[in-house]
Amino acid sequence: MSISYLEAIREAQSLxxxxxxxxxxxxxxxGAFGGAFKATKNLFHEHPDRVIDAPISEDAMVGLxxxxxxxxxxxxxxxxxxxxxxxxxxxIVNQAATLFWRTAVPCPxxxxxxxxxxxxxxxxxxxxxxxxxxxxxxxxxxTPATVEDAYSMLLDAIAIDDPVIFCEHxxxxxxxxxxxxxxxxxxxxxxxxxxSGRHAxxxxxxxxxxxxxRAANNMKNDGYEIEIxxxxxxxxxxMSTVLGSIARTGRVLAIGEAFPWGGVTSExxxxxxxxxxxxxxxxxxxxNSIDTPIPYHPDLWRYHRPTASSVEEELRKLIxx
Amino acid sequence: MAxxxxxxxxxxxxxSTIAVETYRWMVLARTFEDRISNIYRAGKxxxxxxxxxxxxxxxxxxxxxxxxxxxxxxxxxxxMAGRAAFGEPLIDAARTYLGSARGPTIGRDGNVHRGNSHExxxxxxxxxxxxxxxxxxxxxxxxxxxxxxxxVGAASIGDGAxxxxxxxxxxxxxxxxxxxxxxxxxxxxxxxxxxxDRQFACDELVDKATGYGVNGININGTxxxxxxxxxxxxxxxxxxxxxxxxxxxxxxxxxxHGEHDDAPYISNxxxxxxxxxxxxxxxxxxxxxxxxxxxxxxxxxxxxxxxEVNAAIAQAExxxxxxxxxxxxxxxxxxxxxx
Ligand SMILES: Cc1ncc(C[n+]2csc(CCOP(=O)(O)OP(=O)(O)O)c2C)c(N)n1
Numbered sequence: 001m002s003i004s005y006l007e008a009i010r011e012a013q014s015l016x017x018x019x020x021x022x023x024x025x026x027x028x029x030x031g032a033f034g035g036a037f038k039a040t041k042n043l044f045h046e047h048p049d050r051v052i053d054a055p056i057s058e059d060a061m062v063g064l065x066x067x068x069x070x071x072x073x074x075x076x077x078x079x080x081x082x083x084x085x086x087x088x089x090x091x092i093v094n095q096a097a098t099l100f101w102r103t104a105v106p107c108p109x110x111x112x113x114x115x116x117x118x119x120x121x122x123x124x125x126x127x128x129x130x131x132x133x134x135x136x137x138x139x140x141x142x143t144p145a146t147v148e149d150a151y152s153m154l155l156d157a158i159a160i161d162d163p164v165i166f167c168e169h170x171x172x173x174x175x176x177x178x179x180x181x182x183x184x185x186x187x188x189x190x191x192x193x194x195x196s197g198r199h200a201x202x203x204x205x206x207x208x209x210x211x212x213x214r215a216a217n218n219m220k221n222d223g224y225e226i227e228i229x230x231x232x233x234x235x236x237x238x239m240s241t242v243l244g245s246i247a248r249t250g251r252v253l254a255i256g257e258a259f260p261w262g263g264v265t266s267e268x269x270x271x272x273x274x275x276x277x278x279x280x281x282x283x284x285x286x287x288n289s290i291d292t293p294i295p296y297h298p299d300l301w302r303y304h305r306p307t308a309s310s311v312e313e314e315l316r317k318l319i320x321x
Numbered sequence: 322m323a324x325x326x327x328x329x330x331x332x333x334x335x336x337s338t339i340a341v342e343t344y345r346w347m348v349l350a351r352t353f354e355d356r357i358s359n360i361y362r363a364g365k366x367x368x369x370x371x372x373x374x375x376x377x378x379x380x381x382x383x384x385x386x387x388x389x390x391x392x393x394x395x396x397x398x399x400x401m402a403g404r405a406a407f408g409e410p411l412i413d414a415a416r417t418y419l420g421s422a423r424g425p426t427i428g429r430d431g432n433v434h435r436g437n438s439h440e441x442x443x444x445x446x447x448x449x450x451x452x453x454x455x456x457x458x459x460x461x462x463x464x465x466x467x468x469x470x471x472x473v474g475a476a477s478i479g480d481g482a483x484x485x486x487x488x489x490x491x492x493x494x495x496x497x498x499x500x501x502x503x504x505x506x507x508x509x510x511x512x513x514x515x516x517x518d519r520q521f522a523c524d525e526l527v528d529k530a531t532g533y534g535v536n537g538i539n540i541n542g543t544x545x546x547x548x549x550x551x552x553x554x555x556x557x558x559x560x561x562x563x564x565x566x567x568x569x570x571x572x573x574x575x576x577x578h579g580e581h582d583d584a585p586y587i588s589n590x591x592x593x594x595x596x597x598x599x600x601x602x603x604x605x606x607x608x609x610x611x612x613x614x615x616x617x618x619x620x621x622x623x624x625x626x627x628x629e630v631n632a633a634i635a636q637a638e639x640x641x642x643x644x645x646x647x648x649x650x651x652x653x654x655x656x657x658x659x660x
């Protein structure tokens with residue numbers, strides 16, 4: 001059996017719907033049509049009353065989820081593209097994320113954000129929004145990079161009593177396959193050392209994990225051993241795994257597909273600089289996409305975001321330092 | 322067959338009871354908010370004070386007719402009367418204004434940002450329009466779980482907030498989902514200092530109902546009886562499955578936007594127009610005129626309100642504020658994510 005990242009997301013929702021009557025899915029075209037990416041394919045047929053097409057009203061979709069959560073349900077909101085969650089921003093950061101703090105009523109909602117670039121998607125169907133939501137207290141932000149994590153972390157997200165922003169990467173939807181779904185997994189908030197090494201640590205998440213893996217494989221031929229940490233969850237950040245790795249390698253490159261100003265990579269570098277300064281043999285480095293909107297043309301797009309070759313270039317510089 | 326004369330008597334009897342009850346909440350709200358603004362002026366309240374002066378009839382006429390513990394009611398900044406009528410303990414309000422650690426938000430939010438969603442009253446956030454879809458969600462969830470049981474949900478809003486995208490999305494969504502939602506729109510002629518002609522271009526706010534495919538009711542918000550009847554009708558229609566209802570009450574804010582604002586932008590002409598009539602005075606006159614209450618009974622209502630307000634404020638004033646050193650500084654509820 002082979003299962004894709006996208007199928008894993010579908011399977012997790014199928015299981016959640018089947019095992020908990022409080023779970024429902026609300027989003028544009030998620031019903032009979034099965035979602036723009038087919039992440040809810042057939043779920044409507046399995047649970048016609050709990051897989052529901054929403055009007056194009058991201059603000060009200062999230063508001064509705066909060067209201068349903070107040071009543072004890074566990075809604076999953078599918079944003080058609082992460083980019084459009086900006087319209088629901090207010091409800092996410094001011095309503096959902098503050099609910100428990102203000103009222104002692106938990107807010108178990110999962111907001112699925114099909115994120116990240118694919119060739120030809122352009123400025124408004126390619127964004128990585130994790131930083132924006134991570135900035136606000138009360139949110140948990142997950143960024144699964146593997147089929148197994150897409151499945152198990154989505155199940156965790158639905159079970160967690162706080163609002164989870166679930167950034168699933170569109171590029172991985174079909175590119176990534178696994179033999180089977182996992183039975184046992186790491187807790188969602190733990191980072192994972194995907195590959196061990198001694199010359200430098202890469203800290204990354206989501207689709208960039210795979211660019212980093214390609215770069216590390218290339219460099220192996222020259223005798224370089226690169227350790228790779230997959231954050232999995234970018235909020236909270238599992239700093240002890242990150243610092244443990246840097247203690248072994250002394251060098252770190254943080255990679256993110258999101259825009260460079262602020263964000264996960266700068267948070268990582270900032271924390272390493274203050275919490276692990278004495279572990280470093282070279283200044284910590286980070287790599288993000290270019291500070292422009294995301295371009296449409298595939299040739300521009302490939303250049304705009306970090307790739308295996310730009311990662312490799314950064315790593316070689318870092319190791320020479 | 323029922324005798325029409327008896328039927329009228331019965332209706333009149335019901336109206337008199339509910340009018341007096343609503344009047345009681347109006348008096349309590351006015352008395353409480355007058356006290357709160359005095360305390361604010363004395364510099365003893367941190368943050369803003371926003372009162373519902375002139376809007377008490379419109380506010381309370383909705384929630385006195387809701388079923389406490391069953392229906393949903395999402396009040397906003399001018400709804401002291403509506404909150405009280407829906408069953409909010411006066412002490413919750415006093416504690417929130419005075420920063421008592423025993424208030425419903427334990428000092429984490431203040432003044433009007435209080436509620437109790439277990440009792441069907443979600444806690445407002447400041448962002449205007451944002452609460453309507455939350456009420457949608459509460460109704461939607463109950464329907465999904467087959468526990469709707471004729472429940473209705475009501476959300477308050479002002480004329481200014483009808484310009485938000487959130488209002489549009491939520492009302493449209495409620496219409497699409499055919500939810501038993503009532504939106505009460507207090508058209509008090511201003512959003513802070515901005516008059517309604519800078520807010521919408523239709524003749525009457527209620528005209529918007531047609532475009533959303535929902536029922537609209539336009540009433541004189543200074544007239545208690547008209548408010549009771551208008552909301553009574555809206556609630557009955559929502560309960561009987563006729564979908565969302567909007568009720569627009571036309572009135573005037575008889576205060577500044579907040580107690581920091583003396584509202585020089587409200588003209589004397591408007592103040593002395595019919596819109597500027599004080600609903601509380603009008604309600605009292607009407608109740609006495611109809612012999613639903615004597616002058617003396619009205620005085621007793623006022624006296625009772627003063628006693629309750631004094632007690633709640635004295636109690637809240639005697640209580641400590643939150644202690645930052647022992648405060649639970651966790652924004653997460655899940656045990657595995659708490660520090
Ligand atoms: C989205 C949003 N924008 C701005 C504000 C600031 N604000 C608070 S009350 C108010 C005026 C509201 O007017 P209206 O809706 O007519 O209600 P009223 O105060 O008259 O009762 C404004 C602009 C806000 N709370 N929310």
